[in-house]
Amino acid sequence: MVVSCEIEFRNNTLGTYYAGQVISGTVVLNVEETVMVQAVILKIRGYASTYWTNCKTDVENKTTTESYSGHEDYIRSKVELLKAERVEVALDPGSHVHNFACQIPAVCPSSFEGTYGRVRYMVTVKLIRPWKFDQIFSRPFTVLKVMDLNREGLFLRTPAHSEDQKTYNCWPCRSEPLRLHLSLPQRGYVPGQTMPVTLLVTNDSHVRLEEIKASLVMMVLYYSQCSVETISERFVVSNKQGEGVTKNSKKEFTFDLHVPATPPTCFDLCRIIQIAYQVEVETKAKGWHINERVHMPVTIGNVPLTRQLVQQQPRPLSVEVEVVAQQLNEKALVLLEDPDSQPPLATPNPWAVDDTIPPPSYAEAMHIVRPVLIKPPRTTPSNKKVVNPSCTQNEEECDFTPLYAVFDITSPIEQLQDQQSTENANGSTWI
Template identity: 40%
Template sequence: MVVTCAIEFDNNSYGTYFAGQVMTGKVTLQADMPKQVKAIVLKISGCADTSWTESSTSTTSDANGRSSTQTQTTHYRGHEDYIKSKTYLLSSNEIYPNISPTDQSAVIEPGIHTYTFACLLPNTCPSSFEGIYGYIRYLTRVELVRPWKFNQNFTRGFTVLKMTDLNYDSPLLRVPSKSEAQKVFCCGPCKTQPLEVHVSLPQSGYVPGQAIPVSVLISNETKIKVEELKIELVMLVCYYSQTPSTRTKNQRIPVLKLKGDGVPVHCKKQFNYTLIVPATPPTCFNLCRIIQIAYQVEVVTKVKGWHADQVICVPVTIGNVPLLGVIQKQPMASADNFVPNGSGVMNRSFVANEESGDAGDAGEKKSTEANQVQSTVQEDPTEINNGAATSSVITPAPPNPWDADASIPPPSYESALHIKPAKLNLDEGQEYGETEFAPRYPVFKVPSPSASGKDEVDGVATSGVSPAQNSTWL
């Protein structure tokens, strides 16, 4: 290859940012021989997309009574833009206004050429997410526009996280959350005594890396054995379309699974389980109009025979700033830079009909032409808009919210195992750079709330399916 390209983020190897921060970095081009191009363009984009198809079948009859079946397929789509920036690093119609576009050209000389950039990420950006029927995705892309040839494109994804500070959310996140259900089984005119299931959590707000203690009390007064318990942390995603009409598509994504013991007839048992929240996107209801994300803990009581299982759901909120021991009376250091999540009790009405399912070198040189073009494109190097700008003076990014409390250690950043990486091949010209991208989310090491004074734990789930150990007879 004549030209290689590297997109690097300053002091951020994973490329993970919070909405409201300034993303800075550099584009390094290295050429081993002269390369003629019409332009070098840096595009920084952030958008949400939804897409799926639905088929419907109709039967019609003609005058002779013969019927025919027709199948119609409808493609539903939705789109929202959050960042849409385009910066000419080298050559553009604006730079050469007196030359016709067909005659414009520039030459990338042999050597290393470096271009710096900065982009203010809008405060309203929702968190990165990849799903089956849609995504919220942020990309940096360098395009080498070549005369009479396909463009060469170099792409790198980055993660944007909306600050979801549980301390500024509803006070109900600190209150124990409980749910219970009662079920009787019928055989003809006869009914059994009830099967009662009580599920409780010490609080309903958690962050990745934190443990969710789940307490389950089962009173089986029926004549039917409870064969098994299944405890899950589930992500519920609702996708919305805008064209050709408004429609919804739901996806149920198991995040964690844990299997527990059964309960014999006429017995009562207490179970205590722990679900360790893995890296995962935060709860999102009010930032993206076409993708909403919710979470719930599900306890499924599997009974013997043909009887339907009993399912209890307890909603939880996943954030990226953990609850502190004392409610914050004063804003944290980053409160001016991030809008707190003001949602109260979460609406789970959409759950019905869900579907499971270095470049560079110590002796590198900047080309004189590159620096000249940069100063032409960005007249004021200190100005940073909601898009890209080439700049030598960078406004410092706002501090991370946990910097205000020494008891919260800085998180690590990990990809979500239950989310498939994004395919970055856009089928536009010749694609180079990353072919896949997986967003990274903060994972904390913080204390977890205790479950109703119980010290013994019957099962712990960190990923996949974990068996339970023992339980308490009552």
């Protein structure tokens, strides 16, 4: 390869940033021999995109395929590293170093990779060559929405309860009800914490429950901009199993569901991808009976609840059109002659406001399912091989796994429970 490119982030080897911070780094073009180019462009993009197809069969047994897609931009800024005054200019052999900095908008959604869509942020260097295909080098990076559970409302600190019941068979052989009562000590958690899920099973029926399963489920809803069609998918990010419950008995279970590296809840920053979470408990009955399920919504953030209440701020409203338009600052990306002169972080690390919160580590997303195709087929074919996932020549199709903050803490409510309880995790008690 005559030209190679290295894209490095300054003081951030993981390439993980929070919305509102400044991303800065260095682009190094290594040229083995003279190359004629029309321009060398550096750009930073942040966008969300969705794409899926749906096959329909009419009354004449004819199958048609309809495609649905959506797109919106959050960052779209570029600068010219080199430009020919007329037709072309020579890029001389050697190393060409360029330092850059770019302000990340404060209302960006978190990076996300799904089956039918993604939220992705990229640094791209493009060599525009006369009479040849453009040569492109890209490196994705992670942006995390600031989801401070302390500012999302006092209800996240309060206990949550949900219950349901089911009867088996039909009248006049209908059984007594099976009752499920699900409870959590609080409604907000961050990756790294453990959810102590308590389930009270009152089985007054004549059917034995063979198994109890508790799960933390991430639900993703994808939208199309040109129609009202949507598509959804579910990821079980954590689960535990418990033993069965005999008929005409009562039993209480405690499931400790670990919250892994996963994106925060998001409803208001992206209009084509929404992410929600819920705790689900499912009972498997003996025989051909339909399983019973009870669920409860929870909120996943990336700033944990603290012991002391902070001054509450109103929950931000849904992002309107003018807010999205404000993000597209084409001059946000700038070149720096002296890398030490880079602007400071506009937003400090969000957990730094509380000295009792230790800094998190970062881990790869646990839900990743490599998409077959998540954008219209007019782009580069998906079978193109990626040579280097950190700096690839294929901007759209390179594999990327976001990193999410993982805290080594327990919630204040859990700490109190640990002091008062001596039961083992995932234990069960007959009542």
